[in-house]
Amino acid sequence: MASDSTRPCFSAFRSQAELELIQVVLDDAEASYPWNPADPSASGYFEQLEQEVAASWSAEVLEPYAQSLSTQFDQLWAAVDAGTPVVTTASILSSSVFQRFANQMPQRVLETLVQRTQEAIASSNALADQLVASVREVLPEWGDEDLYVLARPFAYAMRDQRESDVLEGALRSVRSEAWDNLSNIEQARLSLAIARHVIDQSKV
Template identity: 40%
Template sequence: MNESINPVSSLSHKNRIEQEMLHAILVDEAVYPWNPADPATTAYLDQLEATFEPGNLSEDIFESQWRRLSQQAEQLWSSHTNSLAVSLIQKFESRMPIQLLRQLAANVEAATNSGQTLMDQLVNCVQDVVQGWDPEDLRVMARPLAMAMRDGHGEVLEVTLRSIQQTEWDNLSEVEQARLSLAIARYALGEVSQQSES
C-alpha cells in the first residue's frame, strides 16, 4: 500500500515544482530593466541617481581617488613588464647590454598579444636590437628555435645559448649577436607564456 502512495506523492511533488518554476519564469515583473531604449530604464536610473547622496565627497576627492587608483593600476601593469626585464637582466646581463635587454623585454611584451606566429614574434622582437638585418635572414635563424620548441625539444634553446661564446656583446660577430638575441627572445616569450598560464 505504501508503494502505491509514493509514486503519486512524488508525481504531485514534481508537478508542484514544475508549476512553481513556470510561475517564476512567466511572472511579468521586471527584475532588471536594462534596455537603454526603454523609457522605464531612464526613470529607473534617475531614481537610482536620486538616492545617491555624495555627502561630503566632492569632485576633488573623487578625482584624487581616481588618480590614486590609476597610479596603482599603472604600477601593477609596469611591474609585470619590469618583471620580465628584471628576469632577463638577471639571467643575461653578462651577455647583452642592459638597455638592449630592456628593449627586448618591451618588444616581447608587445609581440605576445600580436597574434603572430612564433617565428614572426621572434623576428619582430629582435629587429630593433640587431638593426640592419633583413627580416628573411632573421627568419632563417629563428626557424630552429621556433620549430624545436613547437615539437617540445626545448634543449635547442640551451644548445644555441651554449654555442655562442660568452663574451661581451661588442666582441660578438653580427651573426652571433642575432642568434643570441633570438635565443633570449625565445626564452622571454616562453617566460611570458608560462606567466599567462599560471
C-alpha cells in the same frame, strides 16, 4: 488518488499556457530579429529597442543595475589578474640565465630586447612573428625575411625539446665575446635565444 485529481487542473493550465504562447507568436509574426547586426536594416530595430528602454527605464532605475554589473566585471578581472603571473623586466634581467648574457650584451640593448619581447607576447601572434618583432629593433641591419629564416629553429623546435636545450644550443654557437666583437649572425642568434627564453618564461 490525490495525484490523479490534480491532473485535469494541470492539463488545463498547460493547454492555456500553450494557447497564450501561440497567440504571442502569431501576434509577432511580422516581427523578425535581425540576426546579422552588421546589416544596415538592423539599425532601425536596435534604435527602436533603445528608445523603448529609454522610455521605460529612468536613469535612477538603471543606475543600481549598472553599478552591480560594473562591480561584477571588476571582480572577474581581479580574478583573472590574480591567476596570471606577472613577469616584469626587472625579474627577467635578474634571473640566473640573464647573468650569463650580461658580459655579451650591453644592458641598454638587453633591456630593449626584453621590453620588445614582452610587447610581442601581448600581440598574441604566432611564435615566429613574436620572435622577429622582439629582435627587430636591436638588429636594425637585418631584414625581416632573413630574421624569419634565423628564427625558425627557435620557433619550430621539437615539442619534446626543452627550452633550456634550445637555449644551450644557441649559446654554444655564439662565442664568449663582447657584443661589439660578435658577428652579425652571432648577435642575431643570441638575441633570438634571449627572446625565446623571455617568451617561455611568460608561460610559466
